[in-house]
Amino acid sequence: MATVTAGMTVSLDGFVADSQGSASRLFSDLADLGDTDYMKTAIEQTGAVVMGRRTFEMGDPDSYVGTYEFQVPIFVVTHHPPAVAPQQDEHLTFTFVTEGVETAIEQAKAAAGDKVVQVPGGAGVVQQVLGAGLVDELRVDVMPVVLGGGLRMLDNLDPERFRLEKLGTCEIGARTSLGFRVLNR
Numbered sequence: 001m002a003t004v005t006a007g008m009t010v011s012l013d014g015f016v017a018d019s020q021g022s023a024s025r026l027f028s029d030l031a032d033l034g035d036t037d038y039m040k041t042a043i044e045q046t047g048a049v050v051m052g053r054r055t056f057e058m059g060d061p062d063s064y065v066g067t068y069e070f071q072v073p074i075f076v077v078t079h080h081p082p083a084v085a086p087q088q089d090e091h092l093t094f095t096f097v098t099e100g101v102e103t104a105i106e107q108a109k110a111a112a113g114d115k116v117v118q119v120p121g122g123a124g125v126v127q128q129v130l131g132a133g134l135v136d137e138l139r140v141d142v143m144p145v146v147l148g149g150g151l152r153m154l155d156n157l158d159p160e161r162f163r164l165e166k167l168g169t170c171e172i173g174a175r176t177s178l179g180f181r182v183l184n185r
Helices: 037-045 053-057 101-112 123-131
Strands: 003-011 015-017 046-052 074-077 094-097 116-121 137-143 163-172 175-183
Touching: 003 101, 003 123, 037 046, 037 116, 037 163, 046 053, 046 101, 046 123, 053 074, 074 101, 094 101, 101 116, 101 123, 116 123, 137 163
Parallel strands: 003 116, 003 137, 046 074, 046 116, 074 094
Antiparallel strands: 003 015, 137 175, 163 175
16 A cells, blocks of 8 residues: 655745745755655655645646656646646646545555655645645655745644654755654544
8 A cells, every 4th residue: 555755845944935935945956856866766666646736837737747756647636627738648647636635645545556655745735634644754855045934834733633753864965854754643
């Protein structure tokens, strides 16, 4: 059965985007990240992705085929699917899920088989899957920048419902990756 890993890159002060909605300062190392063992392992272990509509639209969705790191089925949580479907191929497909995160995770697990379902964002979707108790592991990559305000990944959660067990840490270039098992889901 697939495990669900949610996570995002955050600033040292805990933001996933600045007050203008930009996350660019958090990904100054993006070109180098793809060649790391960390990323290669994540790509190899991933069987499906669940993301929010804003995360889906951050780049050009038609460019995902062949360029997005996870060439697997992608399930986009949205209220309204796009009028025109983005380009797809036999590896990377898009399913637009309007029934909520529970349905998206259920469909992604079926597609992933025994591989990992990655939930890379946005913050709202990560909050929803954590709040619904659907996450097995939480991954927080910390970049050494201070954004001073903006959007937080772990807002709107009931702190009484979560216990985390540290799985480990690793350094990948400028970023520090923190892994946790989510308990009491």
